[in-house]
Amino acid sequence: MWQYVFKRLLLMIPTVIGAAFVIFFLLRAMPGDVCELKLGGEGAYVDEAQITLCREQLGLDDPLAVQFADFVWGIATLDFGTSMITGRAITYEMGLRFELSLQVAIMATIVAIMISIPLGTLSAVYQNTWIDYIVRTVAIAGIAIPSFWLGILILLALLSISEAMTGTRWTPPLDYVPIWEDPVYNLSMLIWPAVATGYRYSAVATRMTRSSLLEVLREDYVRTARAKGLVEKIIINRHALKNALLPVVTVIGIEFAFLMGGLVVTEQVFNLNGLGNLLVQSVTSVDYTMTQGIVMVIVLVFVITNFFVDILYAWLDPRIRYS
Amino acid sequence: MTKLLEIRDLKTQFFTSAGVVRAVDGITYDVAPGETVAVVGESGCGKSVSAMSILRLIPDPPGRIVAGSIMFDGKDLLALSEAEMREVRGRDIGMIFQEPMTSLNPVLTIERQITETLEEHLDVSKAAARQKALEMLNLVGISDPERRLKQYPHHLSGGMRQRVMIAMALACGPKLIIADEPTTALDVTIQAQILELMKELTRKLGVALIIITHNLGVVARYADRVNVMYAGRIIESGDAVQIYHNPKHPYTLALLRSVPRMDQARGQKLRPVSGQPPDLTKLDEGCAFRPRCDFATEQCARAAPALEEVEPGHISACWEKAKVGLVEAVG
Numbered sequence: 001m002w003q004y005v006f007k008r009l010l011l012m013i014p015t016v017i018g019a020a021f022v023i024f025f026l027l028r029a030m031p032g033d034v035c036e037l038k039l040g041g042e043g044a045y046v047d048e049a050q051i052t053l054c055r056e057q058l059g060l061d062d063p064l065a066v067q068f069a070d071f072v073w074g075i076a077t078l079d080f081g082t083s084m085i086t087g088r089a090i091t092y093e094m095g096l097r098f099e100l101s102l103q104v105a106i107m108a109t110i111v112a113i114m115i116s117i118p119l120g121t122l123s124a125v126y127q128n129t130w131i132d133y134i135v136r137t138v139a140i141a142g143i144a145i146p147s148f149w150l151g152i153l154i155l156l157a158l159l160s161i162s163e164a165m166t167g168t169r170w171t172p173p174l175d176y177v178p179i180w181e182d183p184v185y186n187l188s189m190l191i192w193p194a195v196a197t198g199y200r201y202s203a204v205a206t207r208m209t210r211s212s213l214l215e216v217l218r219e220d221y222v223r224t225a226r227a228k229g230l231v232e233k234i235i236i237n238r239h240a241l242k243n244a245l246l247p248v249v250t251v252i253g254i255e256f257a258f259l260m261g262g263l264v265v266t267e268q269v270f271n272l273n274g275l276g277n278l279l280v281q282s283v284t285s286v287d288y289t290m291t292q293g294i295v296m297v298i299v300l301v302f303v304i305t306n307f308f309v310d311i312l313y314a315w316l317d318p319r320i321r322y323s
Numbered sequence: 324m325t326k327l328l329e330i331r332d333l334k335t336q337f338f339t340s341a342g343v344v345r346a347v348d349g350i351t352y353d354v355a356p357g358e359t360v361a362v363v364g365e366s367g368c369g370k371s372v373s374a375m376s377i378l379r380l381i382p383d384p385p386g387r388i389v390a391g392s393i394m395f396d397g398k399d400l401l402a403l404s405e406a407e408m409r410e411v412r413g414r415d416i417g418m419i420f421q422e423p424m425t426s427l428n429p430v431l432t433i434e435r436q437i438t439e440t441l442e443e444h445l446d447v448s449k450a451a452a453r454q455k456a457l458e459m460l461n462l463v464g465i466s467d468p469e470r471r472l473k474q475y476p477h478h479l480s481g482g483m484r485q486r487v488m489i490a491m492a493l494a495c496g497p498k499l500i501i502a503d504e505p506t507t508a509l510d511v512t513i514q515a516q517i518l519e520l521m522k523e524l525t526r527k528l529g530v531a532l533i534i535i536t537h538n539l540g541v542v543a544r545y546a547d548r549v550n551v552m553y554a555g556r557i558i559e560s561g562d563a564v565q566i567y568h569n570p571k572h573p574y575t576l577a578l579l580r581s582v583p584r585m586d587q588a589r590g591q592k593l594r595p596v597s598g599q600p601p602d603l604t605k606l607d608e609g610c611a612f613r614p615r616c617d618f619a620t621e622q623c624a625r626a627a628p629a630l631e632e633v634e635p636g637h638i639s640a641c642w643e644k645a646k647v648g649l650v651e652a653v654g
């Protein structure tokens with residue numbers, strides 16, 4: 001097992017460097033020039049010399065290979081440099097936003113797991129009964145309803161419910177406070193986007209749990225378990241689910257990484273300063289360092305999540321653990 | 324002698340979009356305590372379905388036991404509640420399946436898979452269950468059982484896994500074991516070992532055994548009685564010697580010609596049974612074997628023959644059964 005963990009850890013290095021390579025050169029292939037935008041963004045005339053100077057300062061006239069080496073070294077030391085627009089350290093710019101996005105992603109994933117695994121299991125066990133139909137409808141609705149729209153509904157519901165109950169309208173707080181400073185305040189702000197996105201992401205996982213479990217329930221070893229006279233609860237929990245969860249874990253893992261940078265619209269609905277919005281801003285202002293920094297952070301989260309998914313896989317399936 | 328298992332006119336059908344599959348179409352047989360009974364027939368004739376019907380493990384939908392009764396040890400199995408039936412499964416009746424590679428759960432240790440049966444049916448502590456599991460592995464001839472308990476199925480060969488299945492089936496001290504083609508998926512050398520092991524253990528422990536196979540050669544050595552099945556029915560039944568040396572149904576005869584025999588000259592050609600088994604959704608009122616039968620007459624199309632005694636303890640369902648032995652003697 002430890003050997004497996006170590007192997008997987010080593011494998012992360014080439015993956016990250018490969019991703020860095022792709023991100024770096026794709027960004028440079030994008031049209032637009034940060035110095036022209038920064039200096040002449042309002043349409044004013046800018047001196048050619050000034051632009052050259054700006055480029056020099058930002059290191060844009062160095063050979064690409066040097067810039068790339070700088071970038072990779074930065075990743076290794078978790079120093080992504082400074083924003084080409086604001087001039088502040090990228091880690092500083094991301095700081096709280098990263099925390100916020102990570103927390104929303106984790107909470108949304110927990111919501112998704114808590115919805116999808118029990119519902120998917122119910123749906124498979126009671127296949128083609130009204131329970132199954134309800135679960136499938138709920139899941140399809142989750143896929144069909146955009147999470148920002150669900151977010152708006154949640155906000156409206158909060159408004160009217162709070163008004164009906166207390167007479168004053170309550171909306172979630174808007175300024176982010178880390179969870180360890182004021183958990184209640186923090187949760188009262190972030191639980192809503194987590195529920196909205198978690199529900200949406202549970203939909204795919206619910207369907208996955210259902211179909212995977214249905215498949216496993218047809219396996220010979222489930223028949224063996226039945227022939228042993230085990231109760232249905234043990235057959236499902238011990239024999240079937242452990243096998244059926246393998247593909248579900250993968251789906252949830254991939255979704256988690258996506259949640260980190262992909263919640264642009266939801267962040268806007270809930271007025272959150274998350275990574276998603278920062279990413280959009282930095283792309284529109286052609287801020288190479290900022291964009292590649294954020295994307296790289298998302299890549300790192302993705303790689304680390306994948307690592308945990310693989311470990312979980314090995315924990316669930318001894319055939320992987322011992323190979 | 325009182326019987327352990329009495330199956331009477333059992334019918335199990337599958338209601339599919341292609342029609343009603345009459346997988347088991349009225350079978351009747353007994354198993355005495357400690358007796359070994361073989362159920363033989365080509366693939367698809369309803370052997371597994373009849374076995375799964377005894378344990379009431381037919382997937383519903385699409386399947387259902389539509390008629391008959393199964394008396395086991397004084398209980399009418401078809402009248403038991405689901406909870407009562409669970410007590411019978413694994414405790415009074417153990418089951419061994421055909422595919423050792425897929426019949427064990429890949430993500431659970433051997434220990435877990437043996438002890439869970441004990442914990443379910445007997446009031447045992449964890450330590451006692453483990454001890455019992457060790458004993459069982461020893462009993463089925465698995466060396467180094469301490470180590471094996473901690474392993475997973477993928478660590479074991481097919482023969483070993485089938486030994487584990489036998490250990491599991493015997494763990495709670497059942498009165499009956501149903502083995503559904505337990506050796507079909509194994510190497511020939513391993514097949515003999517596993518069959519020997521099952522014979523030895525069931526004798527030693529006084530457990531009755533229903534052994535299902537498509538190979539008549541296999542059962543001759545191991546079974547007390549043989550039931551030959553065709554298209555969901557038993558078409559001939561007798562003790563092993565009667566079936567082997569004096570078959571009274573053309574299908575049994577054809578089956579015997581398709582397997583190598585000890586008492587036959589070497590180099591004698593084996594002849595697989597010609598033709599295809601019938602579609603179980605399209606059975607008519609005639610004998611189901613007649614399209615493939617050398618003895619068929621007009622009578623065979625009009626009505627299916629009933630099982631009738633040809634000698635004490637030996638029954639056959641064939642209009643022409645009187646001729647079957649005769650031709651064999653000539654040929």
Ligand SMILES: Nc1ncnc2c1ncn2[C@@H]1O[C@H](COP(=O)(O)OP(=O)(O)O)[C@@H](O)[C@H]1O
Nearest residue numbers: 337344346365366367368369370371372373603
């Ligand atoms: N779940 C099922 N649905 C529909 N038909 C089935 C099902 N299980 C078995 N059958 C049919 O029942 C008949 C008997 O099958 P089976 O008992 O497995 O044969 P075998 O003698 O090879 O063990 C076959 O025609 C098979 O197609």
Ligand SMILES: [Mg+2]
Nearest residue numbers: 370371503504
């Ligand atoms: Mg079968």
